[in-house]
Amino acid sequence: MTTRSPVLELRGITKTFGTFTAVHGIDLTIAEGEFFTIVGPSGSGKTTMLRMLAGLESPSAGDILLRGQRVNDLPANKRPTCMVFQSLALFPHRTVGQNIEFPLKIRDVPAAERKARALQLMAQLRLPESYYGKNVTKCSGGERQRVALARALAYNPDILFFDEPLSAIDYKLRKTLEKELKDIHRETGKTFVYITHSLEEAMVMSDRIGVMRLGHMVQVGTPNEIYTAPNSKFVSEFIGDVNIMPVRLNGGRLVSDELGAEFLPPAVPTGFSNGHLVVRPESLRVLDRRDEAENVLTGTLYNEYALGSRIQYQVRVGERVFIAERLRQQALTGRLDTEVLVGWNARDSILVSD
Amino acid sequence: MADLGRQRARQGPLNAVPVAIFLLIGFAAPLLGVIIFSFMPERTFSLWQAPGLGNYATIFTGTSYLSLLWSLGLAAVTVCLLAVICYPIAYGLARVFGRWSTLLTLLFTIPLFVSENVRLYGWILFFIKNGVMLGTLKSLFGIEMESWLFTEGMIVLGMVYVYLPFMLFPMTLGVSMVPQETRDAAFDLGASKWQVFREVDLPLAMPGIMIGFLLSFVLAVGALVEAKVLGGQRVIPIVHDIELAFTYAQNWPLGSAMAVLLMVVVATFVLLVLRRFDLDTILGRR
Numbered sequence: 001m002t003t004r005s006p007v008l009e010l011r012g013i014t015k016t017f018g019t020f021t022a023v024h025g026i027d028l029t030i031a032e033g034e035f036f037t038i039v040g041p042s043g044s045g046k047t048t049m050l051r052m053l054a055g056l057e058s059p060s061a062g063d064i065l066l067r068g069q070r071v072n073d074l075p076a077n078k079r080p081t082c083m084v085f086q087s088l089a090l091f092p093h094r095t096v097g098q099n100i101e102f103p104l105k106i107r108d109v110p111a112a113e114r115k116a117r118a119l120q121l122m123a124q125l126r127l128p129e130s131y132y133g134k135n136v137t138k139c140s141g142g143e144r145q146r147v148a149l150a151r152a153l154a155y156n157p158d159i160l161f162f163d164e165p166l167s168a169i170d171y172k173l174r175k176t177l178e179k180e181l182k183d184i185h186r187e188t189g190k191t192f193v194y195i196t197h198s199l200e201e202a203m204v205m206s207d208r209i210g211v212m213r214l215g216h217m218v219q220v221g222t223p224n225e226i227y228t229a230p231n232s233k234f235v236s237e238f239i240g241d242v243n244i245m246p247v248r249l250n251g252g253r254l255v256s257d258e259l260g261a262e263f264l265p266p267a268v269p270t271g272f273s274n275g276h277l278v279v280r281p282e283s284l285r286v287l288d289r290r291d292e293a294e295n296v297l298t299g300t301l302y303n304e305y306a307l308g309s310r311i312q313y314q315v316r317v318g319e320r321v322f323i324a325e326r327l328r329q330q331a332l333t334g335r336l337d338t339e340v341l342v343g344w345n346a347r348d349s350i351l352v353s354d
Numbered sequence: 355m356a357d358l359g360r361q362r363a364r365q366g367p368l369n370a371v372p373v374a375i376f377l378l379i380g381f382a383a384p385l386l387g388v389i390i391f392s393f394m395p396e397r398t399f400s401l402w403q404a405p406g407l408g409n410y411a412t413i414f415t416g417t418s419y420l421s422l423l424w425s426l427g428l429a430a431v432t433v434c435l436l437a438v439i440c441y442p443i444a445y446g447l448a449r450v451f452g453r454w455s456t457l458l459t460l461l462f463t464i465p466l467f468v469s470e471n472v473r474l475y476g477w478i479l480f481f482i483k484n485g486v487m488l489g490t491l492k493s494l495f496g497i498e499m500e501s502w503l504f505t506e507g508m509i510v511l512g513m514v515y516v517y518l519p520f521m522l523f524p525m526t527l528g529v530s531m532v533p534q535e536t537r538d539a540a541f542d543l544g545a546s547k548w549q550v551f552r553e554v555d556l557p558l559a560m561p562g563i564m565i566g567f568l569l570s571f572v573l574a575v576g577a578l579v580e581a582k583v584l585g586g587q588r589v590i591p592i593v594h595d596i597e598l599a600f601t602y603a604q605n606w607p608l609g610s611a612m613a614v615l616l617m618v619v620v621a622t623f624v625l626l627v628l629r630r631f632d633l634d635t636i637l638g639r640r
Contacts, residue, residue: 056538076542089539093557102553103543155543 004031007191008053008159012062015048022048024215025062030159030193035185037194037202039238040212046195047086047163049212053193054083054161066158082157084165088148090136096122096147097132103155121150124187126180142173149184162194166201178204199239203227211235233352236278241312243284243322247351248274254351259318263295264346275353283348284324286313286332286340293343297322301332301340315342391610398607409611418612421592426619428506428581428591429574432513436521436570437563439514441529444522444562448530459526462519474512474583478503504586512580517573521566528562529555564631568624575620592616 008030015023023045030036040046051057053064055076064071071079082103090099098105100118109117119129125146131139136147145165152160162181166174182205185192196202202209203223210220211234219231230236237244247254247263249272254263256277263277290296299317311331315322324342326332332340393405396412413419447455465473480486483501491497502508532555540554541547556563578593592612599609 054542056542076538077544077546081542083539083542085535085539087533087535089533089535091536091540091554102540102545106544106549151543 004033006030007032007034007067008193009065009068010053010062011065013049013052013059013064014061015045015052015057016060022215023052023059026217028210028217028220030191033189033191035182035192035194035205035207036210037196037206037208038210038212038217039196039199039202041197041238043214044212045215046212050083050161050163050193050195053159054081055079056083080158081161082152082155082159083161083163084148084152086163086165086167088144088165090144090148090151092137094136095132096127096134096136096139099136099147100150100154102151117154118150121153124153125150125184141169142177145169145177149181153184153188157190159191159193162192164196167196167198174201175204181205199226203239211238228350230278230350230352232354233276233278234354236276236350236352241281241323243279243281244276245320246274247277259297259320261297263349266346266349266351268351269353272351272353275351278350278352279344279348281312281323281325282310284322284342284344286315286324286326287343288341290341290343294345295349296341296343298339298341301335301338304332304336313340313342315340317342388610389614391607392614394607394610396607397605409608410615412608413612413615417590418592418595421590421595422612422616422619424589425575425577425592425616428509428513428577428589429571431510432517432574432577433521433567433571435510435514436518437525437567440518440521440525440566441563444525444529447522447526449534459523462522466519470516471579471583473516474579477508477512477515477584481508503584504588506585506589509580509585509589512584513574513577516577516580517570520573521570524562524566524569525559526562528559528564528566531562532558560631564627568627572620572624575616 006029008028010026010028012025012027013023014021014025026049038046038049048057052059055071055074055078059072066074066079066081076083091102094102097115097118100121101109101114104114104117115132119132122129122131127143127146127150131143136144139147148165166177169177178201181192185205194202194205199209199211203226206223208220208222209226211218211226213234219226219235221229226235227239230239233244236242245256246258247256249255249265249268250262252265254265254277255261256263265277285293286301287293287296297315297317299315299322301313302316302321303314305312305314306328307325309328310325311328313324313326313332315324322342387401390401390405392409393407394401394403395406395408413422447458451458478485481488481501481503484492485501488499488501491499536558537550537554540550545553576593578591578597581587581589581591581594593616596609596612596616599605599612603609
């Protein structure tokens with residue numbers, strides 16, 4: 001990873017709309033061939049960011065460098081980049097073939113060559129050849145997805161941008177397409193910059209993830225880093241279910257004033273005095289005995305949710321709700337509304353400061 | 355459920371009877387009357403004579419066919435000018451002016467509340483010798499010019515002015531139906547601004563543009579007062595001939611024949627256009 005040269009560099013990219021600042025001075029380097037995903041809730045500025053990278057918006061301040069060249073003022077149609085839009089933005093008045101051939105037609109590629117390229121891309125994306133003359137509006141959601149990707153690939157860009165193209169697709173198909181997209185990324189070796197509000201989606205596909213919040217890039221790291229070492233309460237909460245409680249450091253131990261309990265801390269960041277302790281549901285177990293974990297709490301089992309291979313338990317400790325897990329084989333039975341022990345080992349928890 | 359469906363299906367035609375009767379008496383019967391009249395001998399007021407094609411022959415042996423050509427020609431020129439004038443305005447209303455669009459739409463609509471004749475006489479005051487335009491030019495700059503009134507150009511100006519909303523509003527609707535992301539996508543895929551316009555804007559806005567074309571063309575073919583007031587009867591449109599035949603000349607069969615011919619010509623044109631530009635296909639519904 002470190003040996004790869006940077007293809008895209010952002011230096012203090014800022015975008016303001018009137019008095020509203022959508023993107024605040026972001027610095028970021030994306031490497032050649034990388035699958036980089038920007039995640040953030042809606043309104044975090046990720047779409048604005050992507051539109052600036054694609055050349056559809058110009059930054060209010062800062063520079064965008066493409067292979068070392070400043071491209072701030074280069075319009076989208078002159079950039080060697082291409083975007084797959086959230087709505088896919090296919091041309092409804094054209095066939096599948098015409099859609100895919102569009103960027104080639106713009107470049108005056110001869111018709112026979114265009115068709116050959118389109119059919120090749122269709123084969124690569126597992127679109128049946130018979131679809132060539134099919135009206136694109138008659139294709140299913142997944143097929144349209146593939147047409148949009150084929151059209152973008154036909155442009156032969158150095159970098160492909162994706163603006164949440166899978167958000168409107170049902171879960172099962174989305175899972176398939178996520179994997180297909182990652183395969184296409186491997187096959188083409190192109191740089192992919194993807195945005196989504198789903199960290200789960202980002203986890204599956206990305207080499208690196210950047211988490212955005214209110215126009216700031218709050219953390220950049222590999223999926224593993226983001227998952228195991230979130231640098232803020234926001235990032236930790238953004239990744240699915242999480243148990244989180246305010247704590248303060250007192251003589252080498254963590255004190256939860258709310259629960260009246262003390263815990264053994266994980267590695268404590270320097271300068272930490274108070275913040276939040278994060279324990280993922282898979283690290284918080286419903287215990288049979290108190291000595292099974294380093295930190296133990298006593299609560300009431302309020303509800304249970306079967307997740308297939310695992311079962312989640314909602315355990316209430318005082319006013320606070322914890323989500324703990326067990327493997328299906330070790331499911332608790334008939335314990336609703338009774339007292340249970342939940343616990344975790346210090347190294348499975350994370351301390352974040354805000 | 356099935357019973358209910360069948361019952362509903364049976365009730366359908368029954369429920370349509372009042373409207374059907376109304377349309378039959380109010381729309382189909384007079385139309386049929388006109389069509390029959392067009393085949394009656396000259397200057398009769400009876401529908402029960404032996405039919406013939408004499409009235410149609412009269413149109414082409416006399417000068418009426420010239421009127422028809424003038425009407426069609428003026429309408430065609432008007433519609434083409436309207437398309438060129440209205441597209442930028444429609445684009446602005448749909449994409450650029452934002453919250454000012456409502457106000458502008460209102461400004462374009464308000465003249466419709468004033469009688470067409472009054473508005474056209476307004477143009478006369480503007481263009482007449484020593485009027486608003488020529489008078490101002492004369493007193494301020496000492497420039498003296500011939501009035502442009504009573505020319506074919508003036509008729510076209512009047513028609514463009516009167517039928518502008520009928521082109522503008524469908525066109526605005528059409529332009530606003532083009533999704534911004536689709537335009538962005540074309541631009542991002544390397545298309546120039548002009549190519550985006552040709553490949554995306556124009557075809558996707560086509561339903562609205564087509565409706566505007568047909569609406570303004572059909573209305574413009576029936577234009578009468580523009581030629582009378584601004585054209586000073588220099589040009590006689592077919593509608594004028596029809597009016598004369600029914601009133602002054604008391605020749606209902608001839609008037610009917612001209613009306614039927616106009617209807618056939620316009621209907622053929624509309625059907626041809628609709629066949630060429632199937633609105634449903636353009637909209638991607640079929």
